[in-house]
Amino acid sequence: MLEIKNLTKQFDGRTIINDLSMTVADDEILAIVGPSGAGKTTLLRCITGLEKPDSGRFYWNGQEFTPSDKKKSQSIIGAVFQDYQLFPNLTVLRNITLAPQLVKKMESAEVTEEALKLLKRLGLENKDQLYPYQLSGGQKQRVAIVRALAMNPKILCYDEPTSALDPALRQEVGQVITDLKQTGMTQIVVTHDMDFAENVADKIMRVEALS
Template sequence: MLQLKKISKSFGSKKVIDGLDLTIEDGSILAVVGPSGGGKTTLLRTLAGLETVDEGTFLLDGQAFDPTDTKEQEQVVGVVFQDFQLFPHLSVFDNITLAPKMVLKQDKATYTAKAEALAQQLGLGELLNQYPFQLSGGQRQRVAIARAMAMNPKVLAYDEPTSALDPGLRQQVERLILDLKEEGVSQIVVTHDLVFAKNIGDQLLEVTGK
């Protein structure tokens, strides 16, 4: 279980997150919905340790942790970014295995087995030797999800997972997120799409721009 206690974050005089309390149960989906400027992506970035908070505490299974602590061997929150941020010069396999190899110091047999298992789980089994430019938007997104999952995060978070896709692919994304839930993966989905959020979320957090 992931808990946020009295989290606050400001940029200059603008308070983007104000005393937020939040609980994300294991295996559940939190959908964070609202307009641009409402603090959705800032919340995700603080969870991922990409931004520091001004006040508040993060707890995992009752134990306080610091998301910015890079000494953690396994991530608490893994992020699938809106633009995927894949390395264009690396194959799908190398994109997935780079961090486990460099950060987790896994041996080749371990990271290869993990990458192959994730590829099969996410429908990428035939694409491990392809490069990002050879893939569709939906396939690139699945590679980004596999890359995040390869770091064994406790929670998987997505920043606007439907925004870069054709409307017809939204249902595929819904199905993928719900399939991962059935496998016990805890997830946070940041989106501006209220219908999408209601379709997938066990819990809905609506934020408003100020």
């Protein structure tokens, strides 16, 4: 279970998140929705360690951790970014295996075997030697999910996972997210798409811009 207590974040003297506390249960899909400027992406960036909050504490199963401390949080939080952030000069397989080898010091054969299994699970068999420019938007999104899963996180976070996708691909990504729930993956989805949130989430948290 993820617990966040009394999280506050300011930018240039403006409070974006004010004393927020929340809990995400194991195996739960939480959707965070709200208008632009309400702080939902900032909240996700704090959870994933890309932003340091001004105050607040994070707990995983009762143990405090610091998301920005990558050595300690890498095995807890995984992230799938809005623009995928795939390396254009690397194959799909190398995009997936690079971090486990560099960060977790895993053996190449072990990482490759796991990556191919994950690609197959997400319907990307035989895509391992392609480059990102050869993939559709939906395929890039699934590769980004596989890359995050390869680090074996406890929680997977998504920033606007359907923003650049047509309706058919939104449904495809939604199915991937709900399928991952069956494997025991806890997930947090930031989205402006209320229909998508209602289709995939167990719980929806609405955030509003602070005046």
